[in-house]
Amino acid sequence: MKIIVLDFKSSNIESFWYEDDSKMLHVRFINESLYKYFEVPKNIFYDFLESESKGKYFNKNIRTSFEYEKV
Numbered sequence: 001m002k003i004i005v006l007d008f009k010s011s012n013i014e015s016f017w018y019e020d021d022s023k024m025l026h027v028r029f030i031n032e033s034l035y036k037y038f039e040v041p042k043n044i045f046y047d048f049l050e051s052e053s054k055g056k057y058f059n060k061n062i063r064t065s066f067e068y069e070k071v
Contacts, residue, residue: 001019001020001021002017002018002019002020003017003018003020003045004017005017005049008054010030010053010054010055011030011055012029012030012054012055012058013027013028013029013030013054013055013058014028014029014030014032015027015028016028016048016054018040018042018045020042020045023038023039023040023041023042024036024037024038024040025037025040025044025045025048025062025066026071027058027062033070034070034071035068035069035070035071036068036069036071037062037066037067037068038066038067038068038069039066039067040062040066044061044062047061048061048062
C-alpha cells in the first residue's frame with residue numbers, strides 16, 4: 001500500500017509518500033529534487049507524518065540514517 005502525504009507546511013519538503021510493502025520512503029523537496037530512502041520502518045514514517053516540523057524530523061531521524069538514492 002502507498003500512503004501519500006501532501007497537506008502540510010514545510011519550508012523545504014513539498015511532499016512525501018511511503019510504500020509499506022517495500023519500506024521505501026520517497027521525499028520530494030521544494031527545489032523539485034526527489035529522493036528514495038530504503039528500509040525505512042513504518043513507525044519512522046508515522047512519526048515523520050505526525051511530527052510538528054517535517055524538516056527537523058527528517059534531518060534528525062531520516063536524512064543520514066538510511067541508505068538513499070536521488071531519482
